[in-house]
Amino acid sequence: MNLTVQVLLKRYRCGDVRALAQLITLCENGANHFTEDFVEEKEHHVVGITGSPGVGKSSIIDELALRYVDRGERVAVVAIDPSSPFTHGAFLGDRVRMRKLSTKGVVIRSMASRGNGGGLAPAITSVLKLLSGFGFSKIFLETVGIGQAEVDVANVADTVILVLSPGIGDEIQLFKTGVMEIADIYVVNKADLEESKKLRTLVEQTVNQGKTEGWKRRIVGTSCVEWCGFEELEEAINEHLQYLKESGELLARRTRRRKFALISRFLRYVRETVEKVAVEDLTLEGLKKAICDDIIFGRENKKDENIYQGGR
């Protein structure tokens, strides 16, 4: 292992937040091998929060994060491709509320999805491992629910929350294939707005249709203006975690996350290899040979070192 990674890991294990930030950046840049062998996951709960732009995901996370900190949990927030307000690619946002979170030890990190077909950042599973290994017990993952990201969040989160709000076409969103299956908890936000009631009725009619066993999906109404519904939401999140543990589903979801990590890594590797051989030999045979050469010469394993020398 590269010496710099070794030093960073040592500092990370001593609880140095700056080392954690640097290791996350390494993962984002593609050098995430070390997380497999040298980072140990601790007990944690990943809560994925998805939904259309502007429904109130960040506002809801703000409130939830504070609540869990008050319960004695260590909280981290990861936002994928946000437009607001966790936009600075660093740990700290600049809003007053964000500053309040940071003084309570909440770590906030933005990540770009980097052309991953609109999906989650390829490094997300390594980043989750780093955060849990650092001691964060509650990790909120905000993704804009468009296309692939919506499906991906279900692959990495233990609990999936879909936030809906009136007036932005979410009534139509509801009937998109799969939307009503991905979430464990449905939040109808902006309960202070009159139209929210209609949307809530529609969600109640659609969710849990024909479902008789397993987790009974919860529907919660919240308002980040009147600050209501959060007790119920917190309760639903806690109940779902309890359900995951008791039913054995938590293990199944962690296995799904590891599979997702493996597939993402493999796809990235194939894409990089295809890009490389495309110049030399544009045939399937050429690709197979390139992959074999790669494995034999161990390019994959040298990635960490390459990154430090400015290459990939």
Ligand SMILES: Nc1nc2c(ncn2[C@@H]2O[C@H](COP(=O)(O)OP(=O)(O)OP(=O)(O)O)[C@@H](O)[C@H]2O)c(=O)[nH]1
């Ligand atoms: N009336 C009302 N407005 C809200 C509520 N929650 C959030 N908003 C407003 O909705 C806007 C978007 O809120 P955000 O929390 O940034 O929403 P988001 O889903 O994180 O948005 P993106 O990250 O851009 O996808 C902001 O102007 C909020 O003040 C609510 O409960 N009621």
Ligand SMILES: [Mg+2]
């Ligand atoms: Mg947001």
